[in-house]
Each structure stands twice: as structure tokens, then as C-alpha cells.
Amino acid sequence: MIAYFGVVFLAMAGLAVAWQQAGLSPDQPIAFPHTIHVSKLSLPCNFCHIYVDISRHAGGPPVEKCMSCHKSIATEREEIRKLTRYYEEKRPIEWNRVYSLPDHVYFSHKRHVKAGLDCSECHGMVGAMKKIRRVGSLKMGWCVSCHRARGAPRDCATCHQ
Amino acid sequence: MDKPDKLARVEQDVLSAMKRPGLAYLAALGCTAALFLGLLGFWGYQMKTGMGVSGLMHPVGWGVYITNFVFWVGIAHSGTLISAVLYLFRARFRTSFNRPAEAMTVFALLVAGLFPLIHLGRTWKFYYLFPYPTQRMLWVNFRSPLIWDVFAVSTYLTVSVVFFYVGLIPDFAIVRRYKEGLAKRIYGFLSLGWTGTRRQWKNYNQLYLFLAAFATPLVASVHSVVSWDFAMSIIPGWHTTIFAPYFVAGAIFSGTAMVITLVVPMRKILVLDRYITDDHFESIAKILLFTSLIVTYSYIVEFGLAFYSGNPFEMEEFRYRALGDYTVMFWIMIFCNSLAPLTLFVRSLRRNVKYLFVLSLLVNVGMWVERFVIIVSSLARDFDPYAWGTYTPSIVEVGITLGSFGLFFTAYLLFLKTLPVLSITEIKEHL
Amino acid sequence: MKRRDFLRVLGVLSGSTLLSACGSKTSKTFVSPILPPEEGVIPGEAYFSPSTCTECPAGCGLSVKRREGWPIKLEGAPGHPINDGGLCIRGQSSLTRLYHPERVETPMLRNDRGKFKAVSWEKAFSLVSESLAGSRDAGRKNLYLSGRTTGSLSRLIDAFCSRLGVERLPEFEVYSHSAVAEANGILFGERDVPRYRIGKADLLLTVGADILATHVSPVSYTRELSRARSREDFRWFHAEPHLSLTGANADRRFVVRPGREAVLLAYLLRQVLDRGPRRSGLPQEAVDALPRFSVGKASEKTGVSAEELAELADRMANARHPLVIAGGVSTSHRGGLEVAALAGMIQWVTGEIPRLVDFARNEKYGGTGTFRDMEALSARLSRGEAGVLFLSRTNPVFSLPGGFAFRENVRNAKLSVAFGDLLDETMQEADLILPLSHSLESWGDVEPRRGVVSLVKPVLAPLYGTLSEGDILLRLMGAVSGEGPATGYRDYLFAEWTKRFGKKGKDAFSRNGFVVEALPGTRVTLNGTKAAALLKDATAEGREPETPVLVLVPSLRTFDGRSRGLPLLSEIPDPLTTISYGRWLSVSPGTAKVLGLKDRMEANVSSGGWSQVFPVKIQPGLAEGVFVASRDFVDSPPLATDGRTGEATWFLEGIRIGKSGRVAAIPILSGSPSQRGRGLIPDPSHRDEKGHHGKESFYPEHEHKGYRWAMAIDLALCNGCSACVAACYIENNVPVVGKKDHLKGREMSWLRIEPFYGETGNVDFLPMLCQQCDSAPCETVCPVFAAYHNPEGLNVQVYNRCVGTRYCSNNCPYKVRRFNWFWHTWRKPLDRMHNPDLEVRGAGVMEKCTFCIQRIRAAKDRAKDDSRKVRDGEVTTACAQSCPTGAITFGNLLDPESKVYRLAHLARAYRVFEGLGTKPSVYYLGGAKGGPEKEGHG
């Protein structure tokens, strides 16, 4: 009997772990290197993530913005060709989410940025990641521990919607 | 015949139950098991589709499931009463009942334990109910009677199982003697290697005494806690101070009835008349009568309080309970729990085992209905008249209820074939 | 040990755990658009743009709430001349018309087998233009019939008709108020419904006019009424043969014998002439013609008690600015014209024209045709005179009496072309269906009231290949003349607007969403001769319908039936009967006793050759011998038309009622019509009932941080119109569960209107929502803290923590918690309405009113940005926002300056079941409908 449940549990646990690992660092339609843009060119985050300090959502850069430089820069590279193709075919780029929260969570980038939090606190050293991978579990405990540490509100209604 | 043979005779009589199962037995087991499988099926269906497959609605959020929960927890009680309380009181007749009674307690609690889970809207989140450290850093609300339930019932189950097991240890040693090969090893293992040395007996004796002492308060506490699920709410018809004693009495009442229901056929089939005599039944019948009177008294008090209170909500509630949509249930309850048992004032009836059996069935029905009436009729007529509504159980709920009986009797049948149905050692001791 | 025993149970669970693990609908991608979205538009923020509601002819101003480009809610436009922020239940639900799963998506042509087949617009246009020409040559007339049309579209239709030689028929409205218009035409030469300035009156007498629910412009009237009611001296009386929502809300309601309204008014007019200050006189000939009644006689004829008549007369005579409004059922019987005329004369005599009765600002029903016109049309069709018949935004096949045989005659048209969005009876009879865009998808303007122009502005591109009526007409004109569409309707409108308002005016118009043009006042004089002629046998016997009579009334939820298709409207119960789904017949308690009818029993109603079976609902307050059914419940009733006004008579006379013996399953949501003296609404006559302010708590009070959100609901203003309920449904993604679950008592509404009837049949409405109790019984019993109290006094429900024990719901004295019995789904594209600020709750979770916590969160977010506290009135709940009467006030109870604080501390403020010590945060303002110190009604 106990053995049986042991098996069931292990199976479920294994599944859960596999599930997570998969989501940690998905491939992107265009292998965008944060290393170059953040570290080398040291662009500020909100140069591309235009809404990060005015909205819940950080938002991605309009393709036009990418093209403003990449019309001329590194145009021969395969990835940039992809980009140009998106632009010419007027197709929006659908990036795979690395950080996604469930529906019942209310999270506002604006509030956290305005509270003086540095992006790296949650997103890690993006500048050092050739391919973005998730740092932090995004589990409730993960949020709460930080909220506890910084005396941020722990009223359930702040985050649960 | 002289003493030692008597001892051997006891062993043979009791253990004869454990010989190869006959066709009738297997058939019975098949039926009960099938019912239980039905329960699992219905439950799965309910979890997949949603609670809507039950008859529950606004305002009646609790129905048959909670009724079953209270019913089965109630059943458990008399087991403990007979095995622990009567032990402390050194009541001799207990010896012939305590093993089946304890078994009943354990199985009833296993069944009861299912229902809080079955009635959850999101059963798959049931672990939220347990206070264990999680990454959420969240604990449970210890102010909620439901959490009290979790603690009370699981404690009760644990203690009962230990008590049951401890009682079995010396008997396992005896069974071991009659078995060969693997079975011998298993029973040997279960007996923890009991040999009946002096040290073992000395500590065993005290262990049993103290377990009895620990179990005794549970008889009162557990069903009080269960009753507080209702008494702690503000629903007219639930929010009453008498609920705790009222429920405890009811629990013992129904449990005792269930003991009779179980033991009468057992005695017949396994020919244990020598050990379970009519005198024993008479004493049990007296308990039944006594608790029935308490329960009846509680019914009267409930109505008395309601009408004396002058509280319009209470008054309407009890008028409705007796004369409203569930009036039939109410009067069934009165007949089975209050009127029928009065016949036990007649000695001949107390000693008439067949009669007792029938009566015990009535009481089982009556007590189930009592819980239903209390739970449903109160919810159906609470404060806001706009929100009033009536509830009728669905096929799913019926199936699951039958399934719970299936599980209970499956367990009991297995018990008959695998464990000594009476406490051999004790009978020997009292020969 | 204990763990293991519960693990034993887990065996079953583990399976389902995996099943339900995958639930989140969060999109797994995020998008880089090609271009940055339009200036100032930020994702995750809500934007509002002005438009106009087209669900009924009233033309209320909208402010459309959009998220990420999708309209997710309609709200009344604050400051709009018609509705000033309020929006009715139908207006709220109009959004479900836009996203309706069964909208007509493409033009459809009936093929030879009678089935509809999708065709291209080009095909459709060429077909129409050919048969236009064809039938003109064949000597047939091309006809254009539409519902009431105002503003530029009306002019475009004229242009279209003259250009293509199409005859434009008088518009068809089921409720065209032709009796009133006719009377005004005869008396004052203004054939129209004037604007009534209720707000300025100090005595209002409404005769049959259901001004709160369906009459002409309900929200506008409701707003004005609230304004009037805020004045101590205002009184409102209502006379009607049946029981309407309006009657239920008047200070006092008189039950008049059907068809005897004229006697009442004649009596009053005489009284006013005799005693009142006669500001403007009645020509002698008319005075002579006016029949004279003693109080007794009048009372005997009308069935209104002599005392009440006398008092009414006194008040009428002494009032400074009395206003009489006749309409609805009282002007739609054989004596309707006289009733309307008498009302007009009282208005004249009391000199309230033009002060309260303004013909300069007509409600623009002049151009609207009558049933007589439709009779004529039907006849012409039967004679096969019609070539191409355009049927736009109108459903005569459903609305016209059976006798007209319109359904059959439509088929005689060479080509019938129906415009519409949802397939209705008329469209099903048509040969060609041209799908119309929803007003949220199209440009346009309406002029519901003369000089009041309201903007219709698209907030999204059409979901399907639909066009606005304007575009269709323009492209048709193009197709016929062969040179293709001259311009789009948008350009046409811009030109029109610039022409009408000038360049600046046009910009202001499209910014504000409305324009109120200055108009010269119209002087009218009463034509004595005609008046006299009308009065001669105004009160003649034999005019009134013979009882028992079945009164067919417009419906709060579906108006003339045009809103039937909208799912939300059938989910929300009718406030008087609390029936949500299906049809019913309202029967008076007395009659029910006599006939041995009970709720839900089926009764067979027959009159002449016509008969129909209805489930019965016993309706307190209904007069004996009077039966009521909503117009759209009745299939092609045998209605007569009044020769003089062309108004249909909404009375089925001398009906026979029989029991069918069957019992129908109709969901009656209320568990009890009376409140059983439980003081949910304390009787204003004895205040003390309201009683003790809660119990003393055994525990110390817990303090609130910064805010304590609270609500005040003025029961004297609430009229049960249920607009708040609709608003709540849409704002909070509350699922529509359907009839099956309603029958089980599983409706999901977070906010409900509870009607409670008194002995006299008077009714009070109690909006019941989560009371956000300060010592909430639901919180204590939750084992997992899913229900808890937050520092701002909100009773929060954490959906994702809920395990679904339903204990909280059991323990809630107000029974406002709703359990998700199933996985609720929204048929696509209805899910577009979802408010992204809330989770859509899954099965097994308890939910309830949150005081629109998402709105509070947004407001606090804004406040925090410019580091201040949320201002009073800055945040309000969806229900409060939509309420046409302004009965609901939301705010911070800790702020002594706030409006809610003031109201909560009024003498008539109380909380429901205060004796239970739950300390609710919702304060109800008791008192009679008429306001604080006024008499109760009944």
C-alpha cells in the first residue's frame, strides 16, 4: 500500500520537475543576445521594454525599433535576416514567455520599478545570458520571501485577483 | 472437561472463523466491493465535472456527504465506548464485544474520513487543509471548526488503530501457533514477536490501561468537535449550545445499534453463542435504550429552546423542520430514534436477539435521517427569505453513500477472515 | 500514521491532480508589434471612448471601456444630456449583442430550396440593384421600411430613396406612442411626444406610462425623477390598470379599472378648472364639453377610493408645478386618444406648457408610423405591389398582430431585403439578409431628442464581414449608378457634421460624443374646437375593454422583444416576479385563489380563435380580473388597431382562463415574496424596528489602515431596474449558467434585486450583495484563509486558495456567496468581454462580490503614482456607476468628508440583520419611496 503511494508520489514529483525544467529557458523565434545589447552596448532595460515603468506589463520592443538600428547594423547575420523578414512581412514577433504568471496573480512591473527594485533582482544578470533563462521560481513563496524581507504588503489581495 | 482443553477450545472456536472462505462469503465480499468501486467511479466523475453533479445548491451547501461524515464518525464512537470506557469500568460483558466493536470503530473512521474529501469542491487541493510547512509560508486557520475536525478525527483514528492493534498483539501470537509457512511469519511479525513473558505482560497490562484512559475522553471530545461544525455557525437550527452532548449521545446510540447489527449475524454464522450470550445483548440493549432517551430529550429541548427564545429565525426553522419540505424525514427520525426504542423497557424484547437486530436497523436509519434533517432543513430556511430553497440528493450522492457502506462492510468482512473476531486472551482470562 | 490514512484516500486523488494541474489560460507568448501602438495607449490600462447605445430608441450616451483594444464594458456617459452616466440593463447587455455567438456574419441569399447561402457583398448589391430596376420596370413599388431612425442616417435614407426611386415608408416602432402624438397633434398642432421636465415638477401624476422601465426614455426620466425626489416637497402618483415597475415605485399607486383612466383625468381636470389657479384657460366650448363627475361617481367608475381621488385633486389643484404624463397601456386602448388628450389639457390648463412640457425638444416620434400604416403596408404587399422591400432594424413579422398576416404577405414582395445582426423572425422570411455591424463597430449619429445629437463611434473593426446601414446604402447607390461608392459613410458623416456644427463644432462633437443645439422655444396654443370634439364623449361607456382582460406590456428586459436574443438578459430575473428564464402569466392572488392556480401551474389563455398556454406567477398588487404578460411572450396576439390613433390596443378582452393541469418548470428565484417581518427593510412607520446597532463584540475592534471601503444604498431611490446587476455580471466575469441551473437554485449573480411585497401589494426592492462584514461569519469558518478580512475592511475571497468546503456560504446570513458548480464556459467570442483584471473562476471555487476590488486597486495605483490618497468619488463600483437613480454610493468610511460617511450617519441608515453582530459595511437608507419624511405607498 505505502509502496504504491510512494510510486505515485515519485511519479508526480518527477513530472513536476521535468515540467519546470522545460519552461526555464525556451528557444526564441530569434536568438536575441541580451549579452550584446545589455552588456556591450549597455542599453537601459526600458529602451526596449518600453512600458516597464508605466504599466503592469514590461512589453517588448516594436520591430520597428529593432530595425531603426538593424537597417544598417549586422544586416548580414542570419538572425538579423530573420528580423528583417518579420519586418518586411509585417509579422509581429511572438516571443516565448520565460516569465509567465497564472491568471489569478496581479503583478505590476510599474509598482516594483517605482519601488526602486532593480530588474536583476527578479530577472537575474540578463546581460550575461546569451539565451534568457528564468531565475527564481515565480512561486508564491518566492514572492512572499522578498515581500517579507522588504516589508512590502502581505495582504493577499495585493497579488491575488 | 478440564481447564486447559477449555482454553484450547476457545482458540479453536474463535479461529474457526478464519478457515477458508465459503462461496456465500465471497459473494457478499463481491457485492460490497462492487459498491465501493461504484463510489470511486462516482467520485471521479464528480471531480471531473464539478460538484454540480450532486444535488447541492444555494442555500444548501452541505447535504448527504456531510450527513454521511457525521453518521460514520458517530458509528465509530460506541466502539471506543465498549472497548475503552467499559474496560475502565471493568464491565465483564465487554469482553465478548470489544474486538468487533473496535474493528467497527476503525473501519467507520476510515469511511468517515473519506467524506470531507468527497465534499470538497477542489478535492485535488485537499492538502491545503493540513498544517505542514510549504514554500507559500501559509498555515491553516485554526479558528475554523473544519480544522478542529481534521485534528480530532485523525487523532481519533490513530488512537483507535493503536488500541485495536495492541489488543490484537497476544492474539496474533496465538494465531501464529496455528499457522504454517508465510502466514506464520506474517502473524509472527504482527505479534511483534510476542512470547508472553512476564515483562511483556506487566507492561502490556499498563499500556492497555493507559490507552483506554486516553481513548475515553475522545468518546466525548470527537463528536463534540463534529457537532461544533454546526454549533459554531450562526445558522438557526445549528447554533445551539446543546449540540455537543446531544451529538455524543446520538453517536453512542447509533454506534451501539451498529454493533448489534454486526454482531448478531456474526454470532449466528460463526456459532459464538457460548461467548456472546443473551445476557450480553441485554446489557447492550440497555445502553441503546438509555442513549435513545437522551436523544429524545435533546429533540424536545431543541424545540423548547426555539420557541422559548422568541427568535423569529429559530421559530420558523423548527416549524419548518417538523412541517416543511422535509417533514417525512423528520417523523421517520422521531419514530426510529424515539418511539421504537421505548419497547426495550420490556425485558423479553431486550433478550430477543432477532428483535434487537431489526430495531438496530431502524435506529441506524433513524440516526442517518436525523443528521440529514438537522443539516439540510436548517440550511434550507435561514435568514434571508429570498434565498430559501430546497435540496434533493442526486444519483451521484446516493451512489457514493451506498459505496461508503460498501467500503465499511468490505473491510469488516476482510476482518472476519484475517483477524481473531473475539479477544481470545481476554476470554481465556475470564473463563 | 495519520498522514498514511489520509494518503490511503489519495489513491483516487492523484489521478485528478494531474488532470486539473493544467488550467492556466495565460498566453505562453508575448508579442513585439510591428509599430508602436497608437500614441498614449498603454497595455494593461483601460481607455474610454464616447458612443451611443442603440439597444432601444432612447439613444443614451455611452462611454465604452476598452482593454488592449477590445471593448469589455459599456457605461453611461457622464454629463450626457439624455442619461448623464446612467445606463439601463438593456444598454449594459448590448455588449453581448456585439459578441453574440450567433451574429449574421455575411450577406445571405435564400436559394431555391429556401435555405440561406452566404454570398459576397458585391453579389448582394448587384442583385438588389438589378431587381430595383427590374421591379420599377414591372411597375412594382420599391419600399423602404426601417425602425425609428434619427440623425444623419435618416437623411441618408431619404437621399437613397429619392435617388433610387424607392418609397420610404413611415418607420415602424412597436411602441410609437401614437395616441399621445396624435392627441398633441389635434390639440396643439404638434404631432409628437414632448419632452417632460420631471426634474422641475413638484407633483407628478403618471397615467400608465412606464417611465422607469420602457417609456420613451427611461434612464433620462429616472435621472430626472431622482433629482425631483431629492426635494422634500415632491410627490409622485401613478395610476395604472395593472402593476408595472413604475407603479411599484411611485409614492402612491392607484389601480384604475382598465380603460377608465379618462374618467380619472376628466375629474381632475374639472377640479383644477374649478379650484386651481388657472394659469392658461380652457376655451369655453371645451369646458362645456368636459363631463362632470362627483367624487363618488368618479370613484365608482375608476375604482379608485373617493378619499384618494379627493386628496389627489387637492394636491393637483394646490401644486405649483404639477405634471401629468399619460402613455403606455393607458393610451393604448379604444379610449387611449382621450386619455392622452385629457392629460394634454391638464398640462395646458395648469400652464406647464412649455415649462414642464416642452414641444421644442420633442422626443422625435413625429416621423414614426403606426400600426395602421403597417396594416396598409401589409395590404399593399398582399396585392403584390411591392418590388424590392427593404426591412431595416425592424421585426414586424414578430411584432404585428396575427391578423395582419404580415409573415405571409412579405413573401409577395419580389425581393425582400432585411438588415439586421441577429437572425430574427422577419429576417428569416426575407430573401436576402444584409448583416449590420454593431454600433460599436460603425460610425453614425442619432438625434433621440430634437437638438440633442449623440455620436456613434466605432471602437473596433467589424468582427465579421458586416457593414453599417449607412455604408450599405452608399454602396448600393454606387452600385446602381454604376460608378461605385462615392464615399464611405464615415466621410459622409464628417461632411454632414462639419456642415451642421462647423469645423470646431465637429471636433468637439467627436471628442465629447454629443452636442446640444440651442433651439427657439415653440409656442403652442390649444385648439378649443378640437378639444371640445374630443371631450364630447371622452368618458363614454363601453369604450373600456371588458374584463377579464390580458394586458400586454413592454418588458424591462427585452423592451418590445428586440433584446430577446441577448443571453445576459434572460439570466437576470425580472425584478417584480424574480423569474429569469421563460414566459409567464401574472395573475392576481384573488383570481388565483378562485381559479385554484398556484405558481408554475400552466394556464390556457384564449380569446376568440387565439389561445396560448402560460405558466402562472401569482403577482401581489395586481387587480382582480386583470392578467399581465410581457408583449414578447405572446405569439401573434389578436390585437385590434385603434382607427383614430393607429395605436394597437394592448388589451385582450374577455379572455377565458383554463387550467391545463400541467406544471411548468420556470425558475422563480425568490424563496418568498414577503420578508416575513424579518426587518430586512424596516417599516418606515415604526423606526425603532431598525433597532440596536449590532451586539457588543467579545473581542476588541480591529483597526483599518488608510481606507475602510463601504457602500450606502438608498432604498428610497432604488427602483429595481436591475441595471446594476447587469453591470456587475459584465464587470466581474460572472458566468451565465442557464435555465437548468437556475431551476436548481444555482444562479451566480454577485448582486441581486430582492423584491419584498407588503400586505397591500406594495413592493420594496432590496439590492443584496456581499455586505463585506467587519466581523464576517464566513471568514472564521474557512479552514484555509481563503476568506479573510483585509486591512481596508474588504472581505476578500482568494480564489486560488479556496478548496470548496462551502462552509462560508452556509454561514453567510445574507447568502451572497456563489459556488462554481461546474467549469463555466463562454461561447466564443463572448469570452472577449472578459475583464482581464479578474481571474475567471474555475469549478469548485467560492466567489462573491468584491466591491470591485480591481477598480480599487487601479485607483490606488493611480493615487500612489502621484503619492496621494484615493479621493472621494475617484473609485466607484460597477453597480454604483451604472445606477440610473444614483441610489448606490461607494467610498471610504474613514474619511469624514466622504459622501458615504455622511449617508451612513443619516438617521434612516441601517444595516441588514444588525442583531447578528456581523457589522456589515453596506448601509441601507430606509424610508418610504417618496424619500425620508414621506408616506409609504400602497
Added chain:
Amino acid sequence: MENRMMFQDREEFLSALRNLAREGVPQERIRVETPYYVHEVDEILPTSPAKVKNFSLLGAASGTVFGFAFTILTSLSWPLIVGGKPIVSIPPFIIIAFALTILFGALSTFFGFLILARLPSVFGVVPKEEFGNAFVITVEPGETK
């Protein structure tokens, strides 16, 4: 060479035991096995009463303490107001503490018994020899004083 005496009759067994006691055979050399508890044995060979009760007391006490500590500390770790009641509301916690008192008490009594009775014993699982319903006295060899 140990010598064993087996009796079918309770009384014979007891008298034999009495004789041994009178002969002054030290207790630790006498091993007794009985089919059920025979309280006279303890009178004949007096020993200190069983210690199981100490475990009971210890368990029960720790149960109570843990019960209160657990409820109070967890409530404080994430204070949430419910029903306007204080964060630490003792009355409900008493119920939890009570339940845990019983639970811990019962369990520790049981385990106490196992320790004191030297159970489970590996050799006992399938003993070399079984005496059925016989009363057995085994005297280990050694000199009598």
C-alpha cells in the same frame, strides 16, 4: 543446564512458583511465560511497577505544549484577521492542544511499551518453541544462596 517446568493448570503453576520464591531463587534467574496476564506472579516475585506511565505523562505534556506553541506561532507568522477575532484567539487553540495531547500521549505510551517490553523481538517472530496454553517456568542455572 536450565530446567523448565510446564503446567497445564494455573494453580499448580502458581504453587510451583511460590516454592521457587521460597527456595530463594533470585528473580532474574526465573523466566515465566503465561497464556494471559496472571497478576499473582507479580505478588510472588515482587518487582517495581511498570514504567509505561512515565512515557504517557511525557507524551501528553509535550502534546499540550506543542499544541499551543504550534497554533500560536503559525497564526503569528502570517497574521490574518478573520471574523474580527484576534490573531491569537486561545479558545479554539485549546481544542487543537487537547487533540494533540491525546495523540502524543497515546503514541508515546505505545512506543514506551515497545521499549520497556523489549519489543519487537526478532527471535520472537517465529519462536523456536511454543508452549500453547501452558504456563512455563524456566530457571536458569546458577547457585542458590
